[in-house]
Amino acid sequence: AQKITQTQPGMFVQEKEAVTLDCTYDTSDQSYGLFWYKQPSSGEMIFLIYQGSYDEQNATEGRYSLNFQKARKSANLVISASQLGDSAMYFCAMREGNRDDKIIFGKGTRLHILP
């Protein structure tokens, strides 16, 4: 069964607008972590933000915030004031706390920022 679901294969957003990238997950563990990574065309996976399952506050890192809704098993990434440099593939990922050192990635969302 798919553990990380990203339902938006591609998105087009006007520069300076906010954008929400969707991610839902499935786990029976109480302890887990959720991540978002950005992958520009150059190939490097850039860590953006992390949310722990026990964290009560939504994580924020600069223009990135994670809208964590635990009951709905949802961990959407919000990018405020999008920039042309935000054009990239974005992966949602999960690491289950009681399992091996594995990250499970979603299929990704390709974000295009339009000038």
Next chain:
Amino acid sequence: DTEVTQTPKHLVMGMTNKKSLKCEQHMGHRAMYWYKQKAKKPPELMFVYSYEKLSINESVPSRFSPECPNSSLLNLHLHALQPEDSALYLCASSRRRTSGAVYEQYFGPGTRLTVT
């Protein structure tokens, strides 16, 4: 410093060649990973090393041989590869998972491998 370095950036090899990919980190991370990524797909885990010992092998063919000589270095030895092995190979590192704690992985820029 959250840098993971990988060499070479690009590699073209024939099916009879032997080559190696190298990954290095100086963050004191004790877990290191190799991933394979095909175009427009998410990374697929290949191997995990924890405290320099192989802890996960995701049923990778034996033509890929990982090695962790020390806590900062991770190699991937390649031999008799097939054209379908052409992909981006990513290395990552993280703090070692402890009970209940979950840590992010930091990735290198990858090696783009082409097998001819």
